[in-house]
Amino acid sequence: MIEDKNQQRTDLSQLGEFGLIDHLAKSFEVTQKSTIKAIGDDAAVLEFDKDRVVVSTDFLVEGVHFDLSYMPLKHLGYKAVIVNLSDIFAMNAEATQITVSIAVSNRFPLEAIEELYAGVQTACKLYNVDLVGGDTTSSTSGLIISVTAIGQVKTGDEVYRSGAKPNDLLVVSGDLGGAYLGLQVLEREKEVFKVNPNNQPDLDAYTYIIERQLKPEARKDIIKLLADLEVKPTAMIDISDGLSSEILHLCKASKVGCDLYENKMPLDPQVISTSEEFNMDSTTIALSGGEDYELLMTISQDDFPKIKANPHLTVIGYITEEASGAHLVTRGGQKIQLTAQGWNSFETN
Amino acid sequence: MIEDKNQQRTDLSQLGEFGLIDHLAKSFEVTQKSTIKAIGDDAAVLEFDKDRVVVSTDFLVEGVHFDLSYMPLKHLGYKAVIVNLSDIFAMNAEATQITVSIAVSNRFPLEAIEELYAGVQTACKLYNVDLVGGDTTSSTSGLIISVTAIGQVKTGDEVYRSGAKPNDLLVVSGDLGGAYLGLQVLEREKEVFKVNPNNQPDLDAYTYIIERQLKPEARKDIIKLLADLEVKPTAMIDISDGLSSEILHLCKASKVGCDLYENKMPLDPQVISTSEEFNMDSTTIALSGGEDYELLMTISQDDFPKIKANPHLTVIGYITEEASGAHLVTRGGQKIQLTAQGWNSFETN
Incomplete structure (x- = not known):
C-alpha cells in the first residue's frame, strides 16, 4: 500500500480511444481455433462448427465490487475475467473468448490500465481464452469493467x-x-x-x-x-x-x-x-x-x-x-x- | 422537459438484483431460432449450426455519451441497442441476440429502469433480436450501459x-x-x-x-x-x-x-x-x-x-x-x- 511517487504517468488522452485499444491489444495472442477475427474490426468473428455457444456477462464497479486501496489493478483484471469464466464453466462448457470493456476517469494513467490488462492477459493465458473485443471510454468517476465471456459446448452436454x-x-x-x-x-x-x-x-x-x-x-x-x-x-x-x-x-x-x-x-x-x-x-x-x-x-x-x-x-x-x-x-x-x-x-x- | 412530480417511484433496493433481472426479463419474448436459452441461467445458450458468429460490445456512459436532460430514458435504451446492432450489420451479418448490462445509482427508481428497458425492448422487436443476458448493479454515480450484440453470418459472407x-x-x-x-x-x-x-x-x-x-x-x-x-x-x-x-x-x-x-x-x-x-x-x-x-x-x-x-x-x-x-x-x-x-x-x- 506504499505508493511509488516516481512511477511513469502517461495521460490517456495522449493515446486517444483507438490508440488505447490498439496499444492494449498488441500483447494479446489468439490461440483458439474458433477465433477467426479478434480485435480490429466492427465485431469479432467466431466459428464453432456445430457446437452450441454460451454467453455470459458481468459488471465490476469500483466502490461496489472492488476497492482499489487493497485490490491491485492486475489482480482486478484477472478477477474480472475469472468471474465470467466461472459462469461459462457452470454451463459445463469450455470458455473460448472474452470481450473486456472499461470506463475510466482520467485519474487513471495509461500505466494503470496496462496493469489491469496485464491481469486480463494472465487470465487469458492460464485459461486459454482469446480477448476478441471490447470498448474503452472515459467515465465521470471511478473504474467500471464489463466482461462478456463466450464458450462452446457439444449440443446436449450443456447443464442448466x-x-x-x-x-x-x-x-x-x-x-x-x-x-x-x-x-x-x-x-x-x-x-x-x-x-x-x-x-x-x-x-x-x-x-x-x-x-x-x-x-x-x-x-x-x-x-x-x-x-x-x-x-x-x-x-x-x-x-x-x-x-x-x-x-x-x-x-x-x-x-x-x-x-x-x-x-x-x-x-x-x-x-x-x-x-x-x-x-x-x-x-x-x-x-x-x-x-x-x-x-x-x-x-x-x-x-x-x-x-x-x-x-x-x-x-x-x-x-x-x-x-x-x-x-x-x-x-x-x-x-x-x-x-x-x-x-x-x-x-x- | 417538464417533470411530473406525481410519478411513481419504487426504490431499486426493494426488488434486489435478482428481482430486478426477473422483473425486466418478463416482458421480453424469444423469437430467434438460434436462442436455445435466454435469461435465467449462468449463461445464455445459442446455436448457429455452421454459421459464423459475430460479437461486438459498447459502453454508454452518462455525462460522456449521453445527457439525460434531453435524452429520454426510453430513447437511450433504444439507442444503446442500435449502436451495437450497427456494428453487427457492418460485418454483413444478421443480428440475433444482445445482452444488456446496467450500473445505476440509486437516484434512479425502478420506473426509470423500466423506461430504459422499454426502449431496449422496442429495438429488440423492431430488429428481431433476443435479449439473452445482462447484469444489473449499483453504481456510485450515474448510469452506465454496456451492450454486447451477437450475430450470425454464412461463412465467407462476412465483410471486414x-x-x-x-x-x-x-x-x-x-x-x-x-x-x-x-x-x-x-x-x-x-x-x-x-x-x-x-x-x-x-x-x-x-x-x-x-x-x-x-x-x-x-x-x-x-x-x-x-x-x-x-x-x-x-x-x-x-x-x-x-x-x-x-x-x-x-x-x-x-x-x-x-x-x-x-x-x-x-x-x-x-x-x-x-x-x-x-x-x-x-x-x-x-x-x-x-x-x-x-x-x-x-x-x-x-x-x-x-x-x-x-x-x-x-x-x-x-x-x-x-x-x-x-x-x-x-x-x-x-x-x-x-x-x-x-x-x-x-x-x-
Missing part, C-alpha cells in the same frame, strides 16, 4: 440450473467461505493502515483466504474432471453469491427442495480459525459469504461411485420434492429453512 | 474493414451529419431552458436531425438490400465517429488510399439549412460529426450497375493506392489530406 431431480446428490467443488473472510482481513488491515500508514501487516496466517479474495480461480479443472469421470451433472450453478443463495436458485429453477448438511460443508482450516478470530460462525460464512467461484451441482445417485473418493468434490446434501422446501440440517439434527443471504448490490447498508 | 482494393468505389448509405447537428440543436435548447424553463421550444424545423440524434436506426435494411442486389462489399465499417475517421480506419486496415468527393456527399436539406443557421460548414459536419450509424463500404466497379440507381446508396469516391494517401477533393477541385476528426472520449475539451 433446472435439471435437478429428487434424490439427486448435492455436490460442491473445493471449499467455501474463504473469499469472504479474506475480504474481512483486508478490510481490517485497511483500517489499521488508515491509523498507521507505516504499519506492515503480517498476513502469513491468511494467505489462502486472501488469495481466494484477490486471485480467485474458476473451476475449469472440474469441467475436465467431470468429463474424465463421465459424470454429467443434472444441474449446475457457480457460487458467486454464497451457497444458500445459489442452492435456492437451483431449487427454484428445478422445482425441487433440498436437505443440506451442516457437517458436510467443506471448510479450509484457515476459514475455521479466521472465523473464530472474527467471532463469526463458519457455517454462516460458508452459506452467505460470496465470491468463492466454486461449482454447485446435482448428480444422479447412480454416479456416486464415480465421484465418492474425489478430493475436489464433496457431497453436501440431497435433493427432495419441491413441497419439502430447502433446509439446512444442523450438526444437532435440527432442520432450518434456507434463506438467501446472497449479496444484493442495491441494498443500502 | 480490410478488403478494399484500388479502383473500388467508396459508397455510403443514407445521409451524413444529421445526428451531430441534432445534438447542437438540443444543446442550444437546453441552454434556453436553463434561462427560461417555461419556454416551449419550436423544433419543427429540426425533426429529422433531432430524430437522427435521439432515435438513430441501424442499417439492417442495407444488409438485406446488398443481399438482394447480390453485391458483397469488399470492405465495410459503420459510421459511428464521423466519415473521415471511418474512411481512415478502412484505408489503414485495407492498406489503400482514397479520393473522396465533397460534391458527392449525401446531405439532407435540414442538415444544409441548419449548418447555415449555426454558421458551420456542412462538409466539415458530414466528415466529423459522429453518430450517423450509416454504413461505409467499398464495392468492386463491376458491381456499379447493380447499385447505381439505388436511392439508399451514394458513391462518394474511389479507392487508390496506399502511397497516394486519403484525400478530400473539394468542389473547387482542390485535394486536401483527410484527417481523423473522429470523436475521442478521452479528449479534454
